Amino acid sequence: MTPSSSRLTPRLLAALLVLLLATLLSSPPAAAQERTPVIGARATLAPWSDPLEALGTLRADESVTLSATVTDIVAEVNFRDGQVVEAGQLLIRLEDAEQQAQLRAAQALRDERRATVDRLAQLQSRNLAPRADVEDARARLRQVEAEIQGLEARLRNYRLRAPFDGVVGFRNISLGSLVTPGTELVTLDKVDVMKLDFSVPEVFLALLEPGLPLTARSVAFPDERFEGHVESVGSRVDPVSRSVSVRAELANPERRLRPGMLMEVIVQRSPREAVVVPESVLVPSGDRQYVLVIDEDDQNRVERREVKVGERRTGQVEILEGIEAEELLVAHGVQRVQPRDQVTLLGVADADTSVPEILEASRGERD
Template sequence: MNHRLPFSLPVSLTVGRALPARLFVPLFVLLPALLLALALPQASANERAAVIASRVTLEPWSDPLEALGTLRADESVTLSATVTETVAELNFRDGEVVEAGQLLIRLEDAEQQAQLRAAEALRDERRSAVTRLSQLQERNMAPRADVEDSQARLRQVQAEIQGLEARLTNYRLRAPFDGVVGFRNISVGSLVTPGTELVTLDKTDVMKLDFRVPEVFLAILEPGLPLTARSAAFPDERFSGEVASIGSRIDPVSRSVTVRAELANPELRLRPGMLMEVVVERRPRDAVVVPESVLIPSGERHFVMVIDEANDNRLERRRVTIGERRTGQAEILEGLAAGELVVSHGLQRTHEGESVRLLGIADDATSIGEILEATREEGNA
């Protein structure tokens, strides 16, 4: 049985003349429309044309600006030794999450501890001497000068104790902030010297993302612009953030400016050094959006078939002005309002002023395949 296509292609051949390139329609564009047309129920002369519609929606929209960026930790430090001594204690494991102030490494400090105890004993002795002389001086049994000398010696030993306590901090390395430690490349008993790198610490619950954009976009960049980023390590996930700051200089070679964004990383999956694909959402706004399949191009103009639900599903051919596009969707600047119903599939058999048979409304919850399957089941019932 021969199937006749429910539409004809508006392409004519003129002998002796080459066809304009814009009249050649790629097969991969026509094939989905042909298959869908064959799948839709065919209308007889007196039947209404069967169509699938889409609802005009109001959605968040922006003009994307794409770039590549590199992640950095919000805070990052390499803890190193400031004295020459052996490692006495290690209190962390590779990749462990630590808290600010937590003791990570203790170097051997027995000699310094002994000096501190001696200084504390001397302080106690001189404090007692000050007390005795003060009591004697109150009874006029000791000169005031002796009291003042003893108080000065007490202050001296107290200063020495403070110096010893400050030097002891060089033998104890604590985490300066909450973060994740790196690999442990030293062992207890290892001799370290000033400048020896002992362990890295990164604060990664918030990540800094540095990327470059051409200077022509400098006027539209500002702190607070929303963005999304994607990593090859997590291809199905988008990480949200916003522009934090914009570089103060333009690179004279690449004519680009460095932009720094911040990304939340509560699960600590992102790591410093990762390459990220960045999409900055310029001019964020609420836009009237339709699927691209509802558009009927005619030269430089675009039309849609609007279904008047209050008037027996009668069709109205309406001109629209489109704005930006993204995959499968188009922004409508003029001609449609959110909530209206437009024909998305079956346009080839429709004419303005006719009433149509609505098979279903395609949206995020209902696909075209589900609508066609439900229609076939109803026909077989």
Template sequence: MPLFCRRLFVLLLLTTAPGLALAQSTHSVIGVRAVIAPWSDPIEALGTLRADESMTLSATVTDTIAEITFEDGQRVTQGDLLIRLQDAEEQARLRAAQALRDEQRNALGRATELQNRNLAARADVEDNQSRVDQAEAEIAALRARLEDYQLRAPFSGRVGTRNISPGALVTPGMDLITLDKLDVMKLDFSVPEAYLGRLAPGLSLSATTAAFPDAVFDGEIASLGTRVDPVTRSIGVRAEIANPDERLRPGMLMEVVVRQQPRESVVLPEAAIQPDGNRHYVMLIDDHDTAPLLRRQSVDIGERRSGEVEIDAGVSADDVVAVHGLQRARDGQAVRLLGLIDDATGVRDLLEADR
């Protein structure tokens, strides 16, 4: 077709179908509504988990194991008997001491009766009383020694895997079984000393681990170290994280984010921000009778976090901002708003619905 004919065809099309031409030239965008959301300045660190209470039980005497009363990984209560050593010899000594005490008590009774009749000296009564007291002390010592043959849980928790069996010979200091209290975990990490003035007990934090990539564990700072490491110039921090389902275990590596200076801020997606030199802009979508119009608005931004930006000035809560289709967006341009994204609706959903 000659060039003149093509131009004439376009002119006729614009003259006969102005509505169609306007529809083809209208730019489509997707918006998002600015919201007020909790915000804080993050401090990131790596930490290691520890049990709230943790110990390794060991014997204080040398003897063989007579009984093991727990299974691997079993939950136990404070005071539960875990391991009983062979104590037959000590039990025999206790019975002998008890028999001797009974004999001394009988002798004391006879001496007291004679002394009441003025048939024995008071010194005899006092000597027999001393023998009874000595026998009682011996019995108390034997009972205390027998407690060393019974290893009980010092606190409620979960035992580890046992590597011992009945009949095995144990000696003082030998590791027998681990016991950990896991309902609350301690998280130890270090931060640069420059943050010391911003940290305090009670400050909230969140932690994640590769073992549970979709889970976020919340906690708070329990205490700060009393010294700054002169080599790394960092200070130790200890936090506490609730662990009611006991998914977290001692020794796990955690990625920690401390939420300092918590506040409420206007928040927008990072995709809505257009940098221009040292300044930042957004495209506000203003409602008009004919069609929504774009308005370029300068904004002051604060901190950033994953996919979101804090807005200090320029945008208020409930303002609608263009987040998709910004490549060809211009100030004052009339646009076709496909919809607003939110937690339930994404950009892809709106684009597919417009097909």
């Protein structure tokens, strides 16, 4: 060894040692390098049911077409197209001057006969009038009172009032129009509650009962779901279609639903509380289903667990056995994780936090 090389050896060793320490300090531990980033999802306890789909038609809770029962001229029209009216509100009045005059004459005759009865009753109490005269006067009074009741009943035919709260249809008559018995004057529908009629196959008859919840959707309001319940189930099965008719009720406080609309119906059969997970957590293997459970108390170590799957919805699955509510599962990244691996949890996807938001936040932290 030359003198120059012996002097350089300590310096070279020191440089190599410094370089090795810097490399060790700057490199993450091997375990950290092996951790796979994943996005998790929690199993939740949520309302669940077995959906039964059908098509139905809406009907008003109450519906009537008011028609004329007498022949006369329209004297008043007290509504506008589509107006909301109350029960008892006067909608149309027909000309009734002649009938009013007949009523006034009968009322005057009643007053006269009532006075006669009172006068004869006083005389009879003093034995100054026969009892038979008093009875005859009372009979004539009852006769005129009956005539008044008949006139008042006929007068009601000249006034068309709303039989219930509702919405009137188009006004198709004008003042001065001559109407005859049977002439349709106005329609009235009670639409704050709607009836929904639909049919289901008879195979589901045993599962149908009043009170079952349901949701309905219309193409007119594609982003909305209308809640209701089964009101009654038909007493007969159609021998041709082998289906049974079902009637449901839907609340319609804003009166947006209209009679005659076609509705897509989903009846919630067998309502229950169930453990629900996103469909993305399932790992199929043959005819079995597994999930990857993240043990938060063991440094996010993953456990592979078999589960029993129930009904499915779009993007969601009912779990009958295998996991409990609130357990944390691998939802995205399942193909890169093995049992007993420790993972890096980027976030938990739920109703308030989406997968793109979690990925964007994770990318921002790395930058």
